[in-house]
Amino acid sequence: MTIRNQKDFAAGLIYLLAGAGFSIGALNYHIGDAARMGPGWFPFWIGILLAAVGLLVAGASVRAGAASEQLQRPKLGAMAWILGAVVLFGLLLQPLGLVLALVALVLVSSRGSHEFAWRGALLNTVVLVVFSIGAFIWGISLQIPLWPSFLMN
Structure with a gap:
């Protein structure tokens, strides 16, 4: 067995491991059954489906x-920008609100x-802010501040 497409093989292994995990x-x-689903039902079957997709992709x-296709070296600079943007979003969400935290997230991660x-x-920032406000604030009524608290007083 020769691995002809290293990218797909690596992606398949990642899917397989994540799904199994x-x-x-x-x-x-408690898993339950289809009629009485327990809290483990959804993650169990999504994991099974993800593992199956991993097997198909690796196969x-x-x-x-x-x-x-050969694997290339990971671009650590791009990964650092994106991971840093996610961390920054988490740190800024409460003090600055959803809108400014999303602006920081998109602009910093775009640098990657x-x-x-x-x-x-x-x-992209405008689209994501509008979508997020519609889905999370109006749609499912998450209690996330939109703007910094010092602007709301």
Whole structure:
């Protein structure tokens, strides 16, 4: 067995491991059955589905007709920008509110792309802010401040 597409094989292994981890973790909860689902039902079956997708993707990477692709070195700078943006969002959400935290998230994480452009990042920011306010504030009524508390007094 020769791995022809290393990218797909690695992705399949990641899916398989994540799915197995979720399914095994869900066994700590009552699973139940289809008629009476317990708290472990959803994560167990989603984990099984994710593991199955992982097997399919990894299996397709060793087919004779699979496109030959090699793994590349991870771009640590891009990963640092994106991880830093997520951490920054978590730190800024309560003191600055959803709108400004999302602005920081999108603008900082956009710097991780080699195709960064201010125009695209700002447009993406507006779309994400509008969607998030609609879905999380109006849609499911999350109690997240929209703006900093010093602006609301």
